[in-house]
Amino acid sequence: MAAREEFFAGFQKIPYLPSAGPGNVLCFKHYNAEEVLMGRTMEDWLRFSVCYWHSFCGTGADPFGFQTLHRSWNEGTPMESAKKRLRAAFEFFTKLGVKYYTFHDRDMAPEGSTLEESNRNLDEITDLALQLQNKTGVKVLWITCNLFAHPRYMNGAATNPDFHVLAFACAQVKKGLEVAKKLGAENFVFWGGREGFHSIHNTDVAAELKHMANFFKMAVKYKEKIGAKCQFLIEPKPKEPCKHQYDYDAMSVIGFLKHYGLESHFKLNVEPNHTTLAGHSYEHDVVMASVFGMLGSVDSNTGSPDLGWDTDQFPMDIKNTTMVMKTIIEQGGLQPGGLNFDAKVRRESTDLEDLFIAHIGAMDAFARGLRNAVRVIEDGIITSMVKERYSSFRHSLGQKVEDGSATLEDMEAFVKQNGEPSVTSGKQEKYESVFNHYI
Amino acid sequence: MAAREEFFAGFQKIPYLPSAGPGNVLCFKHYNAEEVLMGRTMEDWLRFSVCYWHSFCGTGADPFGFQTLHRSWNEGTPMESAKKRLRAAFEFFTKLGVKYYTFHDRDMAPEGSTLEESNRNLDEITDLALQLQNKTGVKVLWITCNLFAHPRYMNGAATNPDFHVLAFACAQVKKGLEVAKKLGAENFVFWGGREGFHSIHNTDVAAELKHMANFFKMAVKYKEKIGAKCQFLIEPKPKEPCKHQYDYDAMSVIGFLKHYGLESHFKLNVEPNHTTLAGHSYEHDVVMASVFGMLGSVDSNTGSPDLGWDTDQFPMDIKNTTMVMKTIIEQGGLQPGGLNFDAKVRRESTDLEDLFIAHIGAMDAFARGLRNAVRVIEDGIITSMVKERYSSFRHSLGQKVEDGSATLEDMEAFVKQNGEPSVTSGKQEKYESVFNHYI
Amino acid sequence: MAAREEFFAGFQKIPYLPSAGPGNVLCFKHYNAEEVLMGRTMEDWLRFSVCYWHSFCGTGADPFGFQTLHRSWNEGTPMESAKKRLRAAFEFFTKLGVKYYTFHDRDMAPEGSTLEESNRNLDEITDLALQLQNKTGVKVLWITCNLFAHPRYMNGAATNPDFHVLAFACAQVKKGLEVAKKLGAENFVFWGGREGFHSIHNTDVAAELKHMANFFKMAVKYKEKIGAKCQFLIEPKPKEPCKHQYDYDAMSVIGFLKHYGLESHFKLNVEPNHTTLAGHSYEHDVVMASVFGMLGSVDSNTGSPDLGWDTDQFPMDIKNTTMVMKTIIEQGGLQPGGLNFDAKVRRESTDLEDLFIAHIGAMDAFARGLRNAVRVIEDGIITSMVKERYSSFRHSLGQKVEDGSATLEDMEAFVKQNGEPSVTSGKQEKYESVFNHYI
Amino acid sequence: MAAREEFFAGFQKIPYLPSAGPGNVLCFKHYNAEEVLMGRTMEDWLRFSVCYWHSFCGTGADPFGFQTLHRSWNEGTPMESAKKRLRAAFEFFTKLGVKYYTFHDRDMAPEGSTLEESNRNLDEITDLALQLQNKTGVKVLWITCNLFAHPRYMNGAATNPDFHVLAFACAQVKKGLEVAKKLGAENFVFWGGREGFHSIHNTDVAAELKHMANFFKMAVKYKEKIGAKCQFLIEPKPKEPCKHQYDYDAMSVIGFLKHYGLESHFKLNVEPNHTTLAGHSYEHDVVMASVFGMLGSVDSNTGSPDLGWDTDQFPMDIKNTTMVMKTIIEQGGLQPGGLNFDAKVRRESTDLEDLFIAHIGAMDAFARGLRNAVRVIEDGIITSMVKERYSSFRHSLGQKVEDGSATLEDMEAFVKQNGEPSVTSGKQEKYESVFNHYI
Known part of the structure; x- marks a missing residue:
């Protein structure tokens, strides 16, 4: 049998070369997977994950321009291409040295003309995924269902005014949970990109919130029924594509969950780019979710504070990564969550190597953040300054x-x-x- | 006995003159207090209230400039001036034709050098307030304690790292509740202007939130003990003066209240200028609070969407007032809350008449909003379009x-x-x- | 010969029915084209224009979702569809009663595999456009070249680091100018969507600005050479798709033009949605451009102040339209510019009638703005208040x-x-x- | 003669201790004044300056709270206190090791009840300032006139609708220029805090801009007449206190200057906190001003990207300081401008040592930025990548x-x-x- 096609020919497993010069961007200078800090390996603290949609399905199209990224795995029929894409992805995970990946049902396998066909497609592709997982040891950090791209969801999925659409979303989530169980996904994410409104005039907010809560309750019940172990996560985002999304930010979601008695079944998947779009500082929702015991996972990316939309850039700011890692260490780690790179190479970054360079740069940025946070915590200077500041609450009244x-x-x-x-x-x-x- | 000083000489009770020309800004053209719409007088739907701090204590100083507003009631010793101010205020309420007012403890009576002295000052001035209330029929919409202006509160009141400061805030709130009972205040507001942080580095968020919750619990207990009837309200604001305030927006407060089991004791006092600072549309928090059954009162003002700080302008946009009044009608009114003009004349609006013009303009804007909302609801076109939109949820599955x-x-x-x-x-x-x- | 296909069957010419009820959204209640105000017809003051790209090429796709709008004119080969689209557009213009339209070269005719083929396509389709213009009396308000959608322009057109790309942009503009002359376009717009940067690290700003200036100079020279009469307009936008665009806002463009000695050849096409994205109030750039004698045309749309991206909604706010029309009347009208609806029906507005409803609603909003502004100016109260305010500058020193x-x-x-x-x-x-x- | 009062007792000249531990915040770890980088001392590249208003006049009052900062130099009559303040300031400059300071006329000497008295006050205090300058070698980086705090300026200074106010501003600037000459100020700044509008309704923008231009022309003429050598600088700010300020950002000012033919007489004093309030990235206006040859000086502070008002924090972000210093090195330095700390300790930072800690932290942040920028430039990797990117413009067409x-x-x-x-x-x-x- 012929050798498998190689998609990233010329790239080897990315090495750790701490003394490499500034021009060498195809090695880690800070991330040393096996190195132990505060009793845990860096790999274990960071639990890096590559996302499927941006890195393997992204085309570079934006609202003002056409596709710029041409990938060799996007060839053939949809199902052929889905398989190539999966092999390319696992080649990338392995060469990059990352142990987790994340995906939407619909970027893994193409949607068919009926639910049944879509499900069959998903079965076939996830069979291959399971093989590749077993072969490489790469695991699923989380799965999510794409309940926003298809036109049927234009007015929402769980919050659609038409019950029929909500039914479709439910059917899709049922299958998603089955796939999560099959692949051993450690988490399952709900991002409500169209759960909100564009105009308050045509919207019955009370009805929509109740439908969304009942949708989550059905998912909880089915997860328990089939014995899936994945942690449920809600990913807050304030707006875009909707004018207003119900899962606005960490506190909005916490309020919603508590109102509907759902808080014990969900944690949050916090994405800092969404946090800053909500008007908060980069680390805000990571900190707030952690304080409320609700920080489940982090979509480690960044936006630009001067931009009002989701740019999903690779995180490169050391101060930010330090703040996030300090919070994560203080809560004892993120397991079963991780740091998922919900980030895309710029549409102008058209070289194949840019995919490596971007991930390596971000992994090193988080590795530096981890190393810094460990030093902050081990030195203990800031911690003891804070402790002293609140010391009056340790006495009498x-x-x-x-x-x-x-x-x-x-x-x-x-x-x-x-x-x-x-x-x-x-x-x-x-x-x-x-x-x-x-x- | 000599006739009382008149502070607004030359101004009569503001009349309703619906056909007055554009240049006549000292009459109502839309607000007709006794007119009945949908079974209730306009006065009753709108429950207008004048705020004490901006309109009677405001000086026009801003961070870049000194006092511009010189009021004849600000003369004499602090206590003399406090009494003049109170008489001026009641003259204004009466001439304007508004039945409610709101105040902070410290704008009603000057702070003394000890808590005891401050309390005595408050007793003396509120005795006069009670007289004037009885004489004029003007009532207290709500009272609040100023827990942010004194330097002791610079690092927070309920969330201060120093227990001693929290104790002082508690003592102040205890007295505030007693005053609320004495004056028959219909509500009691908590605005946590310094309950938050400027820097995450020096802050123990978990500790501060717990202290704030326990502070609220103490207030609930004391209110019940003394049999005060006022509805407790929390006023969300995202930031300013703090970098981040815990009561960020309606959903943040709802989440907080539910987490600490406080939701049955509190509603929200929503200020649209704060809502827009949080990145929402003008009516957003009014709508969301109403949907969650938590809309208690409205600080009816406005900011400019292009400005990032609280400008507390008089609300003049008819579309906005229509949206707010539609929500209020749909929830059956605001009682015991109201529409409080937490708004200030611009520091450049130095004429005494500007105080009348601003309130009249805003009252007319809300009266137009009310009239519009009534027509929207009575016509029923939008309502039935929305009902039809969700009709699939009324059948079978x-x-x-x-x-x-x-x-x-x-x-x-x-x-x-x-x-x-x-x-x-x-x-x-x-x-x-x-x-x-x-x- | 067979009757032409009708694309908007069931729609008649939209009538003016000032007393129609709220539910009737397929008539004008305020816009009465022939009515004369201040010596000019409403049609002449407003000079409405329909844009081609949103209304005839738009698919409803957004960064998170697929096509939702299915139009019968998008069938057949690209050239067949281009012709159908053109006939549909003229049917729409005529039924709506609008006398102007605007387009990009590439939405009028499909791009070929070479410049020559693209130009031939454009020739063929614009022949038909000319026929339809002559037949209907509808004219071109402005033409623009799409220098941002094709991947070649991903790093900019006039400011691309690669000279070859700049050359392509020049060739495209050369043809665009020829088409403008052929069709009698009254203006020619430059929107620099990719003229800016995503990262300052890889950008030589000084070089790029100089290239852009020289690009404009070449266009001026060629326009003069061929004797095209169109007014050149630059359309400011602060960001999106770029992180930063050089034509940030009105004042940035004015500064640029004056620096490079280009100010006599250009005016501005101001889009309020771009103005608010730049952090200004809705009317700001319209006013500033007018004050500097540079207001050429208006892309009459709106965004939401709480959103940070270009939503290109139909303008419906009467206060905003009044402010814009007041400025336009005060500068004596917009000729040869107009009010171009650079606005798109929401991707959820999937009915064909929504295209009419949206345009009618916006035209009525501007008609109300015009009527209001005329009353403001004819009454003269505000004008004389302002004049009095500055009166000290009319005497002595x-x-x-x-x-x-x-x-x-x-x-x-x-x-x-x-x-x-x-x-x-x-x-x-x-x-x-x-x-x-x-x- | 008695020894002079010491205001910062217990503080010595701040030493350079590169290996001090994290807890030692009263020494420089990066700023080594005499160390030479790229042919120039660090002191010379950085030209640090302390601002008078925040650091010596600031009280900690904010719009929601009273004074928190109590300084021993604020005692006695206004003139006594002005002298103490000056001595305290020079003690601070000397102990900190900074060679420049900046001030407004009115924070140096108290305003009298007439212009003549104000001028006499200024003469008397600046006599002392000159003595202290000569004794210590500390120099004036720039002077500015406070044309915004006094109530007369509430509607603007150069753009006030009342000519009389403009006259007052002119008289004040005339004196300011004389003081600048007397003290050898290297620059003279105009910050137009009230040159703009709160409401477009009451404003004649065209008239105001012309008045502002003529005001600048008078200043240019008088500066030349008296032979003052100071460089004129305009400081852009988009808003606050005004809703809109004419000097919105770098490009707005450049456009204004070129429109009125003033560009050869002015450069810009860029404040990054103002830049970010205008919706740009931190370094944007520094870069743009430099590209247009207009970067004169930098008010080196920072805001928080999630806040919409001017917080004037001490700059502590190393990435930002690196970007700014890279631009400054590339344009050959800032002379006669400098890095002025227009920054204030938080109102909660009430210890006297906080004034040192804040300046030291910021100076070290800029020293790190300088060292980083030097390495970037000397390594040349980024520079050559950029050069290569634009190489096609060096050949033929x-x-x-x-x-x-x-x-x-x-x-x-x-x-x-x-x-x-x-x-x-x-x-x-x-x-x-x-x-x-x-x-």
């Missing part, structure tokens, strides 16, 4: 506030006895200067 | 989704039987055109 | 400031003699209230 | 485009001969990865 037993009368009595509090510097610039030491 | 009894398997079976859903136009431009008919 | 002959010494002497100026209210709320009278 | 002699016909002929250009990767991720090597 402060402690009663902590445990919920204090009353307004107690507090007034304290003030009558102790008078005006002193004013204490917040020392923001000192914190920033100390933090900069580690960057 | 759609009904089972509504009542939560459907399963993914049911839904898949439906699709297998019925195939691909048809694509239905959302008709946004038609809705917009019909809506424009009423503007 | 004020007049010398106006004519440029005053000196700092004169001014100091004036202050030494006259002391402190008085503070005069800006009366913003009064202006807003008076303005609201007309809305 | 490309060269004719450069020199302006090419025509559309030439370009078309080239395409007809050479066909379709090839598509070349922009390699953004490679540039980012190489750049990250230096951060």
Whole structure:
């Protein structure tokens, strides 16, 4: 039998060469998979994942321009091309040295003219995926169903005014859960790109939210029925394509989940580019989700703060990666989540090597972030400054506030006895200067 | 006894003159308090309130410039001036024809050098307020405690890292609740202007959120203990003065309240200028709060969408006021909340008459909004278009989704039987055109 | 000969029915083409134009979803479809009652595999366009060349780092100018969608700006050479698709043009959706361009202030249309420019009638804006308030400031003699209230 | 004679201790004034300047809270305090090791009740300033007149509708220029904080722009008359306090200057916090001003990209400082401009040491930026990648485009001969990865 086609000919497994010069962008200078930091390998802290849609299905088309990226795996019939794409992807994962990948049902296998045909396509391609997973050891970080690209979903999937469309979304998620189980996906993501509205005039928000909640409840029930183990994740995004999306940001989703009694079944997949589109700082939703015990996974990408749409760039800012990794370490890691590169090479980055360069640059950026965060935490200077700052809550009436037993009368009595509090510097610039030491 | 000083000499009670010309800005052309629409007077639908801080304490100072507004009531010692200010305010309320007002403890009476002195000041001035309320029939829409202006609160009040400061905030709120009871305030607002952070580096978010929740719990308990009837309201704002405020927007507050089991004790006081600062459209938080049954009151003002800070302008956009009033009518009114003009004349609007002109313009804008919304609802065209749009959920399996009894398997079976859903136009431009008919 | 295919069967010429009810969205209630206001017909003040790309080439695809709009004219080979599209468009123009249209070279005729083939395609289709223009009286408001969609332009056209690409753009513009002359286009637009950068790291800004200036100079020279009469217009946009576009906003373009000595050859085509993306208020660039004598035409659309990308919605806000029309009347009209609906029906607005409804709604919105602006100007109240506000510049030293002959010494002497100026209210709320009278 | 009061007791001259630990924030770890890089000392490349208003006049008041910063120099009568403040400032400059400072006329000396008294105050305090300058060698980087804080300027200074106010502004600038000459200020800045509008309704934009231009012309004439050598600088800002400011951003100012023939007399003082408020990336206006030969000086501070107002934080982001310094080196330095810390310690940073910590942190951030930029430039990898990218313009017809002699016909002929250009990767991720090597 003929040798398999090689899609990334000329590329070897990317090595770790910490002393390589600036012009050598096809090696890791910071990411050393097996190196142990704070008792865990870098690979284990970072749990990198490559996304299928941008890196293997992306064409470079944008709203103002046509396809620029031409990939050799996009040839033949849809099913032939799906198989080539899968082989190309596993070749890339392996050469890059990444152990996880993520995909939508519809970028893995082409949609057929009926649900049944779509499901058969998915069965056939995921059989191959399972083979390749077993052969390479690469695993599925998460699966998601594409409930936004097909015209049927233009007015929403779970929140569509037409029940028939919601039914289709449900059928698609049922199959998605079966595939998740089959492939051992560690998580299952819901991104509600069209769950929201373009115009409040034509929208019954209360009805739509209830439908969305019931949709999630059906998914929970079916997951339990079939014994799938994947963690459910909701991915917040404030807008785009909708004018307003219900899963606006971390706190919106947490409020929604708690309102409908769904909070024990879901965590969040936070994407910083979505966070900044919601008007927050880069690390905000990662931090808030973590504080509420809801941080499940991170779509590690970036936007530009001066742009108002999702650019899904590869994350390259060391300060940002340090902040994210500090939060992740402090919550004890992301398992079963990971850092998924929901990022695409620019449509102008048309060389095949750009796909490697982009991932390597981002992995090194996160490896530097991890190394920095470890130093911040191991040095303990910032941690102890913060601890000291809140120390008054560890004594007497402060402690009663902590445990919920204090009353307004107690507090007034304290003030009558102790008078005006002193004013204490917040020392923001000192914190920033100390933090900069580690960057 | 000498006649009382008149602060707005030359101004009479503002009349309703529907056919006055454009140059006459000292009469109502749309607001006719006693006129009945949909079974209720305009006054009752709108429940207008004048705010004390901007309109009677405002000086026109901004971060780049000094005081421009010189008011005759700001003369004498702080306590003398506090009384003059109160008389001026009630003269204004009466001449304007507004039945509610709102205030912070510290704009009503000056802060003393101790809590006790501050409380005595407040007692003395609120005695006069009660007299004036009884004499004029003007009532308190809501009271709030200023927990942000004094330097002690620079790092937060309920979320201050120093327990002592939290104690002071509690003591202040205790007194505020007592005053609320004394004056019959219909609501009590918490605006957490410094409850958030400037730098994530020096902040223990988890600790601060817990302290804030426990602070609210203490307030709930004390309110119940003294038998105050005021509805508790939280006012969301995303940022300013803090870089990030925990009460970011309606959904953030709802999430917070539900997480800490506080949702039955609080509703929201939504300020559209804060809503737009959070990246939403003008009416967004009014609509979302209403959908979640949490819309308590509205700080009816506006910002400029091209500005990133709180300008607290008088609301003058008829489309916006129509949208807000439509939501309010649909939820059956705002009682015990109202439309509070948390708005300030521009610092360049230095004439005394500008205070009347601004309020009149805004009241007319909301009166037009009310009249428009009534026509929208009474015509029923938009309502029936929306009802039709969701009609598939009133039959068979759609009904089972509504009542939560459907399963993914049911839904898949439906699709297998019925195939691909048809694509239905959302008709946004038609809705917009019909809506424009009423503007 | 067989009757021509009808693309908008069932639609008649849209009538003016001022007293039609809210549900009737297929008639004009405000736009009455022949009605004369301030000495000119409404048609003449408004000079409405339909754009070809959105309304006849648009598919409803967005970055997250596939085609939703299926038009009967998109059938057959590219050239057959181009002809059908043209006939459909003229049928639409005629039924809608609009006298102008606008197009890109590449939406009029398909791009061939060589420049020569593309040009032949364009010749053939524009022959038909000329026939239809002559038959219907519909004219070209402006033509533009699509220098952004083809992959060759991914790194820019006039600012591409590769000279060869710039050469291609020049060749395309040369042909575009010839077509403009042939069809009697009244204007010729340059929109530099890819003239900017995604990353400052790989960009030589100085070189790119110079190339762009020289590109414009070549176009000026050729236009003059062939005796084309069209007014050149540059359309500012701050970003999207680029991270940063050189033609950021009105003032950026004016600065660029003056720097390179091009200001006498160009005016601006201002698109309010681009203006708001640049952080300005809706009317800002219309006003600024007009003040600098550079307002040539308006792409009358709108975005949502809470969205950070170009949504190209149909303009429906009466306050905005009033402001724009006031500026246009004050500068004596827009000729040879017009109000071009660079707007697209939402991808969810899939009914054919939505195309009519959207245009009618927007035309009525501008007709109301025109009527309002005429009343504002004819009443003269606001105008005389403003005139009075600046009256001190009509006397003595004020007049010398106006004519440029005053000196700092004169001014100091004036202050030494006259002391402190008085503070005069800006009366913003009064202006807003008076303005609201007309809305 | 008694020893002078010491305002910063316990602080010594800040040393350079490159190997100090993270907790030591009272030394430089990167800024080594005398160290030579690329032929110039660090001090000379960076030309750091401390600003007077934030660091010596700032009180910590914000729109929502009172003074938090209590400085010992703010005691006594206004004139006594002005002198103490000056001595404190020079003690700080000297201990910090910075050679330049900047100030507004009104923060140096208190405004009197007449222009004459204000001028006398200024004379007296600047006599002392001159003494201290001579004694310490500290110099004035730039002076500016405060034309925005006094109520007379509430509607603008040069653009005030009242000629009398403009006259006052002129008189103030006349004196400011005399002071600039007396103190040897190297630059003179105009920041038009109130030169713009809050409402387009009450504004005659054309008149205001002309008045502003004539105001600048008077200043140019007087500067020349008295032989002052200072470089005139305009500082762009898009908004705040005004809704819209005419000096919106670098390109707006360049357009204005060229329109009124003022471009040879002015350069720009770019403040990155203003740049980001205008919707650009941090380095954008620095780069654009430099490209147009108009970069005069930099107000080196930062905002937060998620905030919509001017926070004037100390710059701490190494990527940003690297980008700015790369541009400055490439244009050969900033002389006679410099890096002025128009930055304020947070109002919560109430310790006196915070003033040192903040400046040291920012100076080190810029020193790291300088060191990084030098390595980028000396390595030459990025530079040569860019040069190669544009190499096609160095040959034949490309060269004719450069020199302006090419025509559309030439370009078309080239395409007809050479066909379709090839598509070349922009390699953004490679540039980012190489750049990250230096951060």
